[in-house]
Amino acid sequence: MTTLKITDLQVSIEADGVKKPILKGVDLTINQGEIHAVMGPNGSGKSTLAYTIAGHPRYHVDGGTIELDGEDVLAMSVDERARAGLFLAMQYPVEIPGVTVANFLRTAKTAIDGEAPAIRTWGPTLKKAMTDLKMDPAFAARNVNEGFSGGEKKRHEIVQLELLKPRFAVLDETDSGLDVDALKIVSEGVNRAHADTGLGILLITHYTRILRYIKPDFVHVFVDGKIAEEGGPELAERLESEGYDRYLTPTA
Template structure:
C-alpha cells in the first residue's frame, strides 16, 4: 500500500492585484485503493491543489508538505513526480501539434518505466484500451488533442491513465463538458484503471453526477482554501440537495468577524 499525504498545505499565486493565498492549510491522506472526491464551489482551491501536487510552476507553496510514501514530493521535478507514480488528468487538456498520440503514449510509458515497452504487447494494450473507451483506431495517428472534441480529449486522458498505471491519479473535473454517454465511458475507464492497479484517486468535481458511476470512499468539501467538511458518499448526496450555501455563509460570517 502506498500513501499520499498532504499536511497543512498553504499555497499562493501571483495575480495582477498581487500575491493571493489560495490554499490555507489543507490536510489530506490518500491510500492506494481509495477514492476521495474533492467537491466545492468555484474558486475554493480544488484545481490549485491538483496543480500543486503535479508541480505547476505557477503555484508557490508557502508552507506545509506533500509526501509520497514518506518521500518529499515538493522537492521533486515534475517528471520525477510522474515517475514516482503521480498522474494528473487536466480539466483543459492542451493540444500538442506535430506529436502523434501513439508516439506520445509510448514515449511517456518509456520515460516512466525506465525502459521501452514490448512493441507487440504495447500495441495490443493500446488497441484494447482505445476500444474500451470507444476511441476509433485512427486517433492513434492524430496529433495529441488537436481537433479533438471535449469528450475525445477527456477519453484520451483516461487512455493515458489506463496505460501509464500510476499509483495515484488526480482527476481535475474530468466530468466537465461531457454528455451522459461520454461520462459513462470515461467513468468505466476510471473504474477499470482502479480495479487493475489498486489506484488511489483524487476526484475533483463540482457535481455529483460522476459519483453515480464512480463511488467515493470519502468526500471532502473545499471552501475558501480549506477542507470545510468530510464524510462518506452520503455527504455528496447532501450537497446535491443543499448545495454549498451553508458553507459560503459560514465563510462570510468569519470574514465579517475578522
C-alpha cells in the same frame, strides 16, 4: 500500503505583482485503493490542489508538505513525480501539434517505466485501451488532442491513465463537458484502472453526477482554500440537495 499525505498545505499565486493566497492549510491523506472526492464552489482551490500536486510552476508553496510514502514530493521535478507514480488528468487537456497520440503515449510509457515497451505487444495494448474507451484507434495517428472534441480529450486522458498505471491519479473535473454517454465511458475506464491496480484517486468535481458511476470512499468539501467538512458518500448526496450555500453564508 502506499500513501499520499498532504499536511497543512499553503499555496499562493502571483497576479499583477500581488501574491494571492489560494490554499490556506489543507490536510488530506489518500491510501492506495481509496477514492476521495473533492467538491466545492468555483474558486475554492480544488484545481490549485491538483496542479500543486503535479508541480505546476505557477503555484508557490508557502508552507506544508506533500509526501508519497514519506518521500518529499515538493522536492521532485514534474517528471520525477510522474515516475514516482503520480498522474494528473487535466480539466483542459492541451493540444500538442506535431506529436501523434501513439508516439506521445509510447514515449510517456518509456519514461515512466525506464524502458520502451515491446513494439510487438504495444500496438495491441494501445488499440485495446482506445477501444475500451470507445475511441477510434485511428486517433492514434492524429496529433495529441488536435481537433479532438471535449469528450475525446477526456477519453484520451483516461487512455493515458490505463496505460501508464500510476499509483495515484488526480482527476481535475474530468466530468466537465461530457454528455451522459461519455461520462459513463470515462467512469468505466477510471473504475477499471482502480480495480486493476489498486489506484488511489483524488476526484475533483462540482457535481455529484460522476459520483453515481465512480463511488467515493470519502468526500471533502473545499471552501475558501480549506476543507470545510468531510464525510462519506452521504455527504455528496446532501450537497446534491442543499448545495454549498450553508458553507458560504456568514454566520451571525
